[in-house]
Amino acid sequence: MSKTYYIGTFIHSLTLTTLEIVEHGIICVSNGIIRSIQRMGEDYSESDSTLPPSAFLQKLGHDNNNAQQLTIRIIPKNHFLFPGLIDTHIHASQYPNLGIFGKTTLLEWLNKYTFPLEASLTDPAKAKRVYRQCVQRSLRNGTTTAAYYATQSARSTNILTDVLIDLGQRGFVGRCAMDSDLQPKWYRDESPKAAKDDTSACVGYCKEADQSGRVRGIITPRFAPSCSRDTLSNLGRLLADGEQDGLLCQTHISENKNEVELVKQLFPECSSYAHVYDVHNLLTPRTVLAHAIHLTEDEIALIKSRECGVSHCPTSNMALGSGSLWVRHLLDEGVKVGLGTDVSGGYDVNVLEAARMACLVSRGVAEGGKGERSKISVEEALWLATRGGAEVLGLGGKVGGLEVGMVWDVILVGADEVPVDQDGEEAEKMLNGVHHDHDGKQTKIGGKVDFFGWETWEEKLAKWLFSGDDRNIRAVWVGGELVCRK
Ligand SMILES: [Zn+2]
Known part of the structure; x- marks a missing residue:
């Protein structure tokens, strides 16, 4: 040997x-x-x-x-x-829009910049060009593992899988399930059945294409407002079925205050945003929740009890004016936390940018009344960028350390x-x-x-x-x- x-x-x-x-x-x-x-x-x-x-x-x-x-x-x-850096949240499909966000906040930004670009990646040549450049930049910046969102299109999503296998990055590839009426008609799944079938197909495609398990599919309900109740339930079932294989799930939660309000209106039967995912069996130890800025104490307790991981994306949160996550509180509560670049809400594929922003945002949080202890140190930021990310993605003990x-x-x-x-x-x-x-x-x-x-x-x-x-x-x-x- x-x-x-x-x-x-x-x-x-x-x-x-x-x-x-x-x-x-x-x-x-x-x-x-x-x-x-x-x-x-x-x-x-x-x-x-x-x-x-x-x-x-x-x-x-x-x-x-x-x-x-x-x-x-x-x-x-x-x-x-x-240890290689770990990006727990990145949209490869949004890569060409790095830095393009103007003064928008989340919901406007999605409609104005994000959905049109993602929808255009049904052109396979364009998708390949965008994905290759994104993954190569990510690798060159030292990211060895990344959890990707592709687009709603299964075909375009599978191109990202091929690119990852070809370039050698460890990664998770998610097709965005999104079938609600809130989605533009030109960019959504036709029905809950289509959303489920295409998700299964993409997870299956990864399994076939890379038997080493380095590149894996991940269940990806885009976020609660994008999905019908049936789709959330179906994806919860797929997630349960994939438990043996260690199948993961990723989504967004509580990024922006208007979004939290919207979820309240759309799901009046649920007591909170986290509860929406929980009733559909989407909160598990294999679930990665991006942002988690405006969670209530009850929601934090629920996420903790379900052993979900949180992807902290401070670069994006500052760019879109979403808010400042109190990371120390989540860490104190024992919630798993890693870092995400959230390209292109975030303007840089470099995980170090997210790490330094985590330090800076935490100083703002401390100054804003949460106290000195809230500050994140260099050592802590580097832990979040490696070991923390590994835990969030179910790879603790495998990557993130030497x-x-x-x-x-x-x-x-x-x-x-x-x-x-x-x-x-x-x-x-x-x-x-x-x-x-x-x-x-x-x-x-x-x-x-x-x-x-x-x-x-x-x-x-x-x-x-x-x-x-x-x-x-x-x-x-x-x-x-x-x-x-x-
Ligand atoms: Zn995102």
Whole structure:
């Protein structure tokens, strides 16, 4: 069995508030699974890495008789391995509209910008172009797992499945079920039966197309106002039928105050928005609820008791003026929380943008009366972007951390230092972000964030979180496979 040893710095979340930073680590990966992790500490010297591979590993106590099947990757200085980022909520079909929202709020925004674009993706060539660009951008930004919404069209949704399989990202693909009279006539499911059949067909398509389970279908009632009662019930039944397979469900909840009012009018028999989903058996440990900003305490208790996960999408919430989620309260209540970019309510596919916005929004929430404790720290934001997202998507213990037995869904992050000689060619290249061969071994790309070399690792992480972008992501692996290298 071939093995790859990654030697260098690795960082990951241990708990919500604690990161583990290991400067001299050796991680052994085979068949896409982490087999061993060694933390070398003081007994490591730089010259060790110049030994022949087998001698080097023997010195470190690794028994390997077959050096042919051995690959060693030395992580360059000022680079670190980090778990791949997890986007728990993204609409691939809205990708071309990034940044286009004007002054609209949710319900106007849907009709003005979103539905027309989504409906136009019944053109397969257009759908493929949009989806490929979206998924590639997402991967280049370090997202190794994403929960996608496609469109109402089954055909267009299956194109997204094909794209994900082709590009190698781990993901969930949801066809938007939407059959209510509130939907425009030109963009809706014909009937509850059509909504159910097309949903089943798309879930089945994923299963057929990717037997590895890396890309899976997900039940997706768009949101309560988009769906008839029959459709909600039918999807609840599909979700129950898929329990053995770990089938997930995703939808939106309590994003905007007008939407909450609308749900009250549309479902007068229900005591709350969460109750609408609950009576249709859509609240389960396999359910991902996006936004959850304006929930009542009773709704939070209900969601907690059903063990649903919440996708916090602060970038989108600020862009559409939806409100500020009190994340600390959900975490204190024991609700699973991850981060979502919510493209294109959110204006960036980068999960780090959502992470930094989670920090900023939480400061607004604290200042607005919820108190100091409400502030989200760098460590917490990075936990939400990795471990938190994994839990929300039912992948806890599998991805989101660096532990023996977990899958190698990992990113290589570069934190290049500003050259000492500011007049030299190096400084110019870094400013311009030019590809650069360093000692004939590594490729280096300057980014927006400048590291000076005196920062602690904690400080480097904070700088990366707040100012980093795709230029800092140098390699992306999913299931042990290199899916993006720059
Ligand atoms: Zn959304």
